[in-house]
Amino acid sequence: MREILPKDDEKILADGNINNDTNEDGTIFIPMLALKGLTVFPGNKITFDVGREKSIKALEKAMGTDSKIFLVTQKSVSVDDPNEDDVFKMGTICQVKQLMRFTDDRLRVLVEGIKKAEIIEISEQEPFLSAKVLEIDDEKPEEDEKEKLEALFRTFLKILDEYEKLNPKVIGETIKLLLDIEDIRHFTYEAASILPIGFEQKQTLLEEATTQSRLESLLLMLSKELEIFRLEKEIAAKVQKQLETLHKEQFLREQIKVIQNELGEGDSSGLSEYKSKIEAAELPLEVKEKAIKELGRLERMNSGYAEAQILRTYLDLILDLPWSISTEESDDLIKAEEILNRDHYGLEKVKERILEYLAVNKFKKSLHGPIICLLGPPGVGKTSIARSIAESLNRKYVRMSLGGMKDEAEIRGHRKTYIGAMPGRIITSIKTAGSNNPLILLDEIDKLGNDYKGDPSSALLEVLDSEQNSTFRDNFLELPFDLSKVLFMTTANGYEGIPRALLDRMEVIEVSSYTDEEKFNIAKKYLFPKQVEIHGLSIMNITIDDDAIFDVINGYTSEAGVRNLERECATICRKIARALAMTKRKSYKVSQANLIKLLGSKKRLNNKALEKDEIGVATGLAWTSVGGVTLSIEVNVLPGTGRIDLTGRLGDVMKESAKAALSYIRSRADSFGIEQNFYEKHDIHIHIPEGGTPKDGPSAGITMATAIVSALTGNPVKKTVAMTGEITLRGKVLPIGGLKEKSLAALRIGIKTIIIPIDNKKDVEELPASVKKGIKFIYAQHMDEVLKIALCRNVFKTNLSKASGNDILVKHSTQTPEINVENVNIDLM
Numbered sequence: 001m002r003e004i005l006p007k008d009d010e011k012i013l014a015d016g017n018i019n020n021d022t023n024e025d026g027t028i029f030i031p032m033l034a035l036k037g038l039t040v041f042p043g044n045k046i047t048f049d050v051g052r053e054k055s056i057k058a059l060e061k062a063m064g065t066d067s068k069i070f071l072v073t074q075k076s077v078s079v080d081d082p083n084e085d086d087v088f089k090m091g092t093i094c095q096v097k098q099l100m101r102f103t104d105d106r107l108r109v110l111v112e113g114i115k116k117a118e119i120i121e122i123s124e125q126e127p128f129l130s131a132k133v134l135e136i137d138d139e140k141p142e143e144d145e146k147e148k149l150e151a152l153f154r155t156f157l158k159i160l161d162e163y164e165k166l167n168p169k170v171i172g173e174t175i176k177l178l179l180d181i182e183d184i185r186h187f188t189y190e191a192a193s194i195l196p197i198g199f200e201q202k203q204t205l206l207e208e209a210t211t212q213s214r215l216e217s218l219l220l221m222l223s224k225e226l227e228i229f230r231l232e233k234e235i236a237a238k239v240q241k242q243l244e245t246l247h248k249e250q251f252l253r254e255q256i257k258v259i260q261n262e263l264g265e266g267d268s269s270g271l272s273e274y275k276s277k278i279e280a281a282e283l284p285l286e287v288k289e290k291a292i293k294e295l296g297r298l299e300r301m302n303s304g305y306a307e308a309q310i311l312r313t314y315l316d317l318i319l320d321l322p323w324s325i326s327t328e329e330s331d332d333l334i335k336a337e338e339i340l341n342r343d344h345y346g347l348e349k350v351k352e353r354i355l356e357y358l359a360v361n362k363f364k365k366s367l368h369g370p371i372i373c374l375l376g377p378p379g380v381g382k383t384s385i386a387r388s389i390a391e392s393l394n395r396k397y398v399r400m401s402l403g404g405m406k407d408e409a410e411i412r413g414h415r416k417t418y419i420g421a422m423p424g425r426i427i428t429s430i431k432t433a434g435s436n437n438p439l440i441l442l443d444e445i446d447k448l449g450n451d452y453k454g455d456p457s458s459a460l461l462e463v464l465d466s467e468q469n470s471t472f473r474d475n476f477l478e479l480p481f482d483l484s485k486v487l488f489m490t491t492a493n494g495y496e497g498i499p500r501a502l503l504d505r506m507e508v509i510e511v512s513s514y515t516d517e518e519k520f521n522i523a524k525k526y527l528f529p530k531q532v533e534i535h536g537l538s539i540m541n542i543t544i545d546d547d548a549i550f551d552v553i554n555g556y557t558s559e560a561g562v563r564n565l566e567r568e569c570a571t572i573c574r575k576i577a578r579a580l581a582m583t584k585r586k587s588y589k590v591s592q593a594n595l596i597k598l599l600g601s602k603k604r605l606n607n608k609a610l611e612k613d614e615i616g617v618a619t620g621l622a623w624t625s626v627g628g629v630t631l632s633i634e635v636n637v638l639p640g641t642g643r644i645d646l647t648g649r650l651g652d653v654m655k656e657s658a659k660a661a662l663s664y665i666r667s668r669a670d671s672f673g674i675e676q677n678f679y680e681k682h683d684i685h686i687h688i689p690e691g692g693t694p695k696d697g698p699s700a701g702i703t704m705a706t707a708i709v710s711a712l713t714g715n716p717v718k719k720t721v722a723m724t725g726e727i728t729l730r731g732k733v734l735p736i737g738g739l740k741e742k743s744l745a746a747l748r749i750g751i752k753t754i755i756i757p758i759d760n761k762k763d764v765e766e767l768p769a770s771v772k773k774g775i776k777f778i779y780a781q782h783m784d785e786v787l788k789i790a791l792c793r794n795v796f797k798t799n800l801s802k803a804s805g806n807d808i809l810v811k812h813s814t815q816t817p818e819i820n821v822e823n824v825n826i827d828l829m
Contacts, residue, residue, distance in 0.1 A: 025134075027120055030093065031058040032070045032131040036077040039202040040092045041189035042113040050107045052080070058128035059099060059109060067096040070117060070133055073203055082129075084122045090207045093117050093135070113189070116206065138185055139210045152215045153184055156191070159219065163226050166233065185211045191218055196225065250302065271299055274315055282324040287479050291318050310416055317423060317477065321430060326437045326485065329393055331362040336392035343388040344381055345525060346518045350374065350509050354389050371464045373445070373490040373498075376511030379561020382491040385511075386441040395487060396438035398429040403447040408454025411463065413476035423476040426463055430481070437485040445490040446497030457499040464488055464505045512740045513560030513628075515768050516748070519553045520546070527566045535573040542576055544590035551592055554748070555602035560741070572598050610719035613792050616711030620703035621724040621746060621754070622695070623738030628745030630722060631688055631695075633703050635711040640683030648688035651696025657727065658686055661705035664731045664783060665712070671796050674712050684708065699736040701727030702755070705783055706790050716792045722746045723755035723786060731783035735759035743771050755780050755789055 023029075033055050040046055050056055062069040072091030079086045098110035117133040124130035141149055181187045192205040192214070201221060208214035278291045298311045330336065333355055340351045357370060374382040383399070390397035405411075413424035423431075429440050448457045462468045469483035490506060492498055514522065524546070532539050552572075557564040575598045576588045590598065610619060616635040621628060646658055662684070669676050686704060688695060702725040710717045724742055726734035735757045736742075746754055756764075758779040764772065780786045787795050 023132075027132050027134045029123060029130060029132055030068060030070045031061045032072060032091075032119075032122065032129040032133075033058050034074050034082045034087050034129065035071055036074050037199050039073045039193075039199050039206060040071045040094060040111065040113050041193050041202075041206060042092055042115055043186045043189045044092075044113045044193045045097070045110065046113075046193075047108065047110045049102075050109055051105060053105070054081075054126075054128045056105070056107055058130075059096065059107060061128060061130075062096055063099060068114075069094055069096055069111070070119075070131055071111065071113075072119065072131075073199055083125070084119070087119070088203050088207075089119050090136070090203070091117060091119065091133070092206070093133070138214075141210065141212060149184060149212050149215065152212065152219060153187070156215060156219050156222065159222050159226060160191075163222060163229070166226070166229055184215070188214045188218060195222060197221055271295065274298075274319075277319050278315075281319055283318070284323060287318060287323060290479055291315060306419075310421065313422075314416060314476070317427075317431070318479075321427070321477075321481070322434055322436045323481075325435050327394055327396060327435045329361065329395065329437065331358055333358050333362075339392040340385075340388055344385050345522045346514065347381065347385060347511060350385060350511060353507075353509055354392065358393070371466065371488045371490070371506045373492060373503075373506040373508045374511050375492045375495070375508050377513055377560035378493060379559055379563035380511045380513060381561070382511055383441065383443055386439065386489050386491070389489070390439035390487075393439065393487070396433035396435050397441070398433050398438055399441045399443055400425055400429055401443045402456070403444040404449060405447075405456050406449040406451045406453060408456050408459045409475070411456050411459035413474040415475045416478075421476055424459075424474050426472070426483070427474045427477055427481065430483075430486070436482065437487070439487045439489060442488060442490040444492070445502065446492035446494060448497070448499070457502055461501055461505070464490075464502060513744075514562060515740075515744055515770060516550065516553055517768070517770050519562055519565060520549050522562050523549050523553070523565055523569060527562060528569045528572075531566065531569045531573045535570070535577050537573060537577060537580075541580075541587040542573070542590075543587075544572070545592065547592050548590050548595050551595055552599070556599055558603075568599060613716035613719050615714055615716050616707055618703045618707040618710065618717045618790065619719075619722040619746075619751065620700045621722055621742035622697070622699070623741045628738065628741030628743070630745050630749055630751070631690075631700065631703070633700065633707045634687045634689070635704075635707040636685045636687075637678075637711045638683045638685060639681065642680050643683045645683065645685045646687075647685070648690070649694045650688065651694065653696050653698055654700060657698050657701040658704050660729055661701055661708060661727050663729050664705060664727060665708055667729075668731070668784075672709060672713055673795075678712065684711070698726040698734070699724045701725060702733055702780070702783060702786050706786060709787060709795060710791060713791075713795055715795050717790055718753075718792055720751065721753045721755065721790050722751045723790060725755070725757045725780065725786070727783055733757045733780045733782060733786065739763045740767055740771070743767060743775055747771060747774050752776060753778060753789075755786050757781075 033050070035048070038046075038048060050059060058069060070091055071094050072087045074082050074087050076086065092113045093115050094111040094113050096109060096111055100108045102108060116136040116138075118136055120132045120134055122129060122131050181190060188205075188211055192202055195202075195218070205214055205217055205221075208217060274295050278288065278295065281288075283291065294311055294314060298308060298315070301308050301311070336358055337351065337355060340347075340354065344351075353372065374385065376382055386399070387397050409424065411424050411426060413427060414421040422428075426440075430436065430438065433440075442460075445460075448460075450456065462472055463483060466484060469486075471480040472483045473480055495503070524544075528544055528549075529539055532542055552568050553565060556568050559565070572590060576590070579585065579588060596602075610617065610632070616637070618633050620631040620633050622631050623629075644658065644662065646655060650658075665672070665674075666676075669678075686707070688700075703723050705727055706717060706723065709715070724736050724739075726736060728734065739756065739760055740763075743754060752774070753776045755778045758781045761777075761779055764777050778789055780789070784796075
């Protein structure tokens, strides 16, 4: 077993004790030299150059006494004049063995480490550093620790041997000298000095208190270095192998190319095939010249280059695009009408517009494709009708979803200089269609977004402009492509999300919500037979009553379109399929009696008309994303201080309508027989039920005004009358939107009379015949006309009335009481 300690425990080397003056506390004063990026261990012999003036003077002082000097490592190599905070506490007392002067300001010195020492303080700064240090000895190992130390030593030798085999150039020459050292403590110092580690790690080894802890740290550091070196060798080997493979393939390709040229067999890279395709293709002159130019670049380029693959992709795109390929457009109006009627019930305006386009195109073949935007609520068939239009026109159909698109490059493509560049979705859609006159549906155009990557709506401006899109340039293609023959159609749920510039380029066709009759026909003719087939059933052994279909529409769905209606039809088919599979029944009939068994309890409870004429309650009409609804607007007059309260989650626009209605009423108080100081003694509370649903919009203005007048005068509102319209301060009735949906809602609950603005008279003509037959429309231009029709008694020129048992006193004022309501949201048109 190797010696654990030297024979003389007080020495590390044979040089003996340090001969500086020793203080009573065991410390000594000694010249000090700070080293940059260098750590000296006891027993090490090391040569280094000295250039700093203080360092030279410290060496001269040491040589003038006992040749002993204290060497300590700087924490940072960038410090030129270090102080006590700039150096580590632990250093090594060394013997200066040799001193050689190169110039007056540069020395080379050979030192040998003697013993570790710790700085107590730096006693002098000028003319050189001098420190008060305390000599440090490693702690002596216990007897039971010597075997563990020997085991650590042997493990270290094994790892050192592995490291030498992998990297013999680094420490191979010095390992032989290292293995001859008998003393383990000396061995650890020598090993620490030769390992390829940083001076911070070496400083850590110097500061270890015991030989065992130093050996453990050495073992850990060497293991890490060994693992890192193994990984470096593996990575280098893989890189070298890949380079060799690449060079080999390149060399073989060049040889094959030369051999094939000698044999006259052409090239294997497919360049001759590109040439023949370019010559055979009916390309525009500019496109053909560009293709030939890029092919020439590809021929001169090494096939292993990344750009070569980009050029191949580019040439493939040019050859795949239908520059001169068109489908022969059908101008058979009868066949087109049959296809449209076959696939869709209703949607007369859309069908009429398409047939008009066909009729004009029949006489003028060069007609530019119009940009049609189908605007309407979800589920009314906007996307599916585009497919039917493509079939009726004999055009290829491609759908392109714009929902959530934020990158302009999605439209225009990426430039070829970028890695992974590709053409935009417009050019890709043309390529997919295989013709230059397809129908491209830009779905959900109102859902476009934008961010730092660009604004896709701006890129669509050129695409959707029939005067500009004949020379559309994709960033990847870099050639003009004629989009004027393409029939673009777009869909949107509302005007709000469509950029104004795009909206100006499109012809908007509104696809309104379906009536119950239309939903019935769609379910009976399309949805239910479709779901029967999907679920593996036969229309021969499953039937559904008409009344049951109406029950599904009114009791289980609440929407403008028919998506939920189709889901309910699918649910019915699944239930029936299970019933037929588990029993011996061969057929099943769906009726009102067994509908609850199939679908459960009704999910939708329709509003009912007022049961009697009531004071302060008026029926209004509203439009929502799922169709029209009716609103019962309630007004109470209470003793108070003239405060106006609105409840029911009303938005800012509806609050303003309430203010306008109140101002109109106060300006007409004399005509209504209301005294002018009522707001000083009474509060007015306006409430719209279903308070959990946000509501907003101006169309409830005349309804709120009617309910307020009724409450103030005690004059009941007719239960059979509903109304919708915006009110001004002067009492004028302004037009509204969503008349069809609102009329359907009124008809559904049994309302027979609707008061609407006179400016909406033109919209009544476009309503379904069933609506016009079931409802009487009364046109109003002023609020006075609305009150005459809606109230049970004549409200004008009457005496003071009582409302809800309270005397009504009104004081005329030009101010409107403040409305104390929380800000909320909903939409009434």
